Amino acid sequence: MFYYISGPLAHLEYGTAVIDAGGVGYRLTISGTTYDSMPPNRSVETPPVVRLYTYMAVREDGIELFGFSTQTELATFKLLISVSGVGPKAAMSILTLLTPEKFALAVCTDDKKTISKANGIGPKTAARVILELKDKLMKENPGMESTPSSDLGLGTSSAKRTPLNEAIDALLVLGYSRAEAMTALKDVDPAHTDLETMIRQALKKLMR
DSSP, X not given: OOSEEEEEEEEEETTEXXXXXXXXXXXXXXXXXXXXHSOSOOOSSSOOEEEEEXXXXXXXXXXXXXXXXXXXXXXXXXXXXXXXXXXHHHHHHHHHHSOHHHHHHHHHTTOHHHHTTSTTOOHHHHHHHHHHHHHHHHHHSTTGGGXXXXXXXXXXXXXXXXXXXXXXXXXXXXXXXXXXXXXXXXXXXXXXXXXXXXXXXXXXXXXX
């Protein structure tokens, strides 16, 4: 129904943002990641104008609007709630603990310990998130474990897991195609860039 809502930030507290759009105050549930991205200097007289991408959850007991500072975070949220047993509350808990980049990295490296640190997320749920999202990724991208290194200027083809392979897989988890991921990472130097930074730099290119 709503793609995004833009307007003055009328109210902000941890987990909640209210945007004044056309004289209507829209209350949105936000993650810790989005909260941290909000403008640091907020004045009641001249509130900053913000834009939050939205997801509307309709349940028997009501309607809840979720807001995200980036389209990537919204896409990650949608991926999370596609996992059996993971609802909006659990998804927001994970996105409060982890940025989309760190979450994708955790999935690609089977790091259920990190995901299970989110409030209300146990080891079993974390394992299911990794299993279902990696399984979905494998089905949608057959052969993802053997990305030709030559396509990225790394010499001969190899199935060996490298930081660049992991970065590509992380971008696939976030919903980008293999071609988009490889293009975004083409100019990144894996020898002098850590994995999380590689993913972040690629996302900046992809979101232009």
